[in-house]
Amino acid sequence: MSLLSAVVGLADDALVLGHRLSEWCGKAPFLEEDLAMANTALDLLGRARLLYGHAEKLGGSNEDEYAFLRDAPDFTNLLIYELPASDFATAYARQLLIDVFDELYFDALQGSQDDTLAGIAAKSYKEAVYHVRHSSAWLLRLGDGTDESHARMQQALEDVWGYHLELFENPSADVSLVANGALPDRAVLKAAWSERVRELVERATLTVPAGNWSVAGGRTGVHTEHLGFLLAEMQHLPRTYPGVNW
Amino acid sequence: MSEPMPLFEVFVRSKRGLEHRHVGSLRAQDAEMAMQYAREIYTRRQEGVSLWVVRSGDIVASQEEDAAAFFDPADDKPYRQATYYDLPEGVKNL
Numbered sequence: 001m002s003l004l005s006a007v008v009g010l011a012d013d014a015l016v017l018g019h020r021l022s023e024w025c026g027k028a029p030f031l032e033e034d035l036a037m038a039n040t041a042l043d044l045l046g047r048a049r050l051l052y053g054h055a056e057k058l059g060g061s062n063e064d065e066y067a068f069l070r071d072a073p074d075f076t077n078l079l080i081y082e083l084p085a086s087d088f089a090t091a092y093a094r095q096l097l098i099d100v101f102d103e104l105y106f107d108a109l110q111g112s113q114d115d116t117l118a119g120i121a122a123k124s125y126k127e128a129v130y131h132v133r134h135s136s137a138w139l140l141r142l143g144d145g146t147d148e149s150h151a152r153m154q155q156a157l158e159d160v161w162g163y164h165l166e167l168f169e170n171p172s173a174d175v176s177l178v179a180n181g182a183l184p185d186r187a188v189l190k191a192a193w194s195e196r197v198r199e200l201v202e203r204a205t206l207t208v209p210a211g212n213w214s215v216a217g218g219r220t221g222v223h224t225e226h227l228g229f230l231l232a233e234m235q236h237l238p239r240t241y242p243g244v245n246w
Numbered sequence: 247m248s249e250p251m252p253l254f255e256v257f258v259r260s261k262r263g264l265e266h267r268h269v270g271s272l273r274a275q276d277a278e279m280a281m282q283y284a285r286e287i288y289t290r291r292q293e294g295v296s297l298w299v300v301r302s303g304d305i306v307a308s309q310e311e312d313a314a315a316f317f318d319p320a321d322d323k324p325y326r327q328a329t330y331y332d333l334p335e336g337v338k339n340l
Contacts, residue, residue: 032283
């Protein structure tokens with residue numbers, strides 16, 4: 001049962017962030033970037049589908065039930081994934097912190113004792129390497145750009161910073177899975193993550209936030225007020241017309 | 247972003263192809279971003295294994311008005327074409 005909930009947690013992370021990125025479709029600053037954000041959203045949606053598919057094989061529900069027929073307290077994504085990002089700098093500040101984490105996490109998950117998870121990790125790792133390239137390019141460009149872009153990127157980092165610590169917590173249900181090699185230990189990834197992020201942030205002439213606050217709760221279904229609105233939009237159609245095909 | 251970003255031409259080498267082929271253009275802040283957008287726009291469906299991007303302004307192109315002087319003189323020199331020659335007896339390839 002706990003491998004199932006761990007897989008659903010990873011799937012929820014990917015689905016929710018994929019949806020957040022898809023909100024930029026048609027709104028990015030220019031056409032090329034619009035396509036880039038939509039492509040990353042599709043990478044994440046693809047990852048979510050693979051993980052929900054695996055969850056179903058482990059005895060869970062099907063992907064549509066997971067995505068469309070659960071309410072916010074049933075979602076177990078970490079909070080950093082669900083934060084709204086109506087400012088381009090916020091979108092990429094959050095994206096960078098997650099992309100660097102994903103590169104480390106999926107690299108480690110490739111060694112999972114669970115063959116399906118290891119396979120999904122291999123695909124996700126390659127995507128994450130590319131995502132880091134793109135988000136770090138924006139961090140650099142906005143941080144080392146104009147006074148305004150610098151100020152907004154610094155503010156964006158401050159705004160999302162307190163949500164990153166949750167990435168490195170192992171839920172209590174996962175402890176035995178970490179012990180038997182099904183999942184990587186999130187806590188040990190923190191040092192490499194902090195070093196990489198510090199290097200990128202400083203190269204972008206920005207300052208690593210002081211980090212004296214943190215918010216957590218996503219894995220146990222305790223969410224920010226923003227997730228409900230996200231789900232309302234994402235789930236509207238299948239909930240209004242149950243069973244509809246489109 | 248008051249000034250338009252520089253225009254880049256994109257060339258893709260497909261899996262089986264030997265040479266890079268021009269596939270289109272895009273706008274980007276610089277060559278690094280142009281390469282990323284080229285990947286996003288032109289290679290998402292396994293179109294290629296190698297990419298070139300080059301600033302459109304760096305391409306030296308022949309001019310329309312020079313076309314007559316440049317290309318027409320080749321018209322009356324059919325001996326430059328392999329098809330001008332009769333294949334000698336016994337020769338399979340020329």
